[in-house]
Amino acid sequence: MNLGMSIAVNGLVLSVSLTAVIVGTLAVEPRLLLRSYPADIRRAAGAQTAPERRTTRIFGLIFLLLLIGVPAVSTGxxxxxxxxxMDFLTAFLNGIGILSCFNAVDLFLIDWLLFCTVTPRFLVIEGTEGMAGYKNYRFHFRGYIVGTMLAAIASLLIASVFVLL
Incomplete structure (x- = not known):
């Protein structure tokens, strides 16, 4: 498989998988992703309960395993x-390409289209209806920038592991 095909196929796999985890989590209980909401919504929603924090950790672990696992397995x-x-640059480009696919899907489809534009009822936390944070495109763009930096760091680590082993 060539690099471009690896990025396209595995970027799609990661994007579909993580989108399912995110949207599924929102559909079950949007408060589980409270830390991903803008500050005004987080303040109005109040702190997570202990059971919500435990469940958030479970979903977070699944998310993290997919986020690191798919690019790592793909690189292997x-x-x-x-x-x-395989050289370091190829391993790095594979990882960052796959993670960038998901980061773009997260920004454009989940954050801007679903969250900011459509804002379906299932992602609105009770007591926060109509708040400005639901239309805060800048908040999500900042998350995209942070995601890009984290993708670069993760890709450097993945590439380092494969080149050193």
Whole structure:
């Protein structure tokens, strides 16, 4: 498999998987993703309860396993398809390409389209209806920038592991 195909296929796999986790979590209980909401909504919603924090950790672990696991497994498969010979740049580009696919889906489809534009009832936390934070595109863009930096760091780590092993 070539690098472009690896990024496209695995970027799609990661994006679909994490979108399902995010939207599924919102549909079950939007308060589980309270830390991802703008400050005005977080303040109005109040702190998470102990059971919400426990459930948030479970969903967070699933999210993290997918977020790191898919690019790592993809990089391993790409290395194997090249007969075990892969340079640092290729491993880095594979990881950041896959993570960037999801970061873009998260910004454009989940945050801006679903959260800010459509704002379906299932993601509105009780008592926060109509708050300005639901239309805060800038908040989500800042999250995208942070996500880009974290994707670069994670990709550097993944690439380092594959080049050193």
């Amino acid at each position: 498969l790409l290395e194997r398809s090249r007969g075990g010979d």
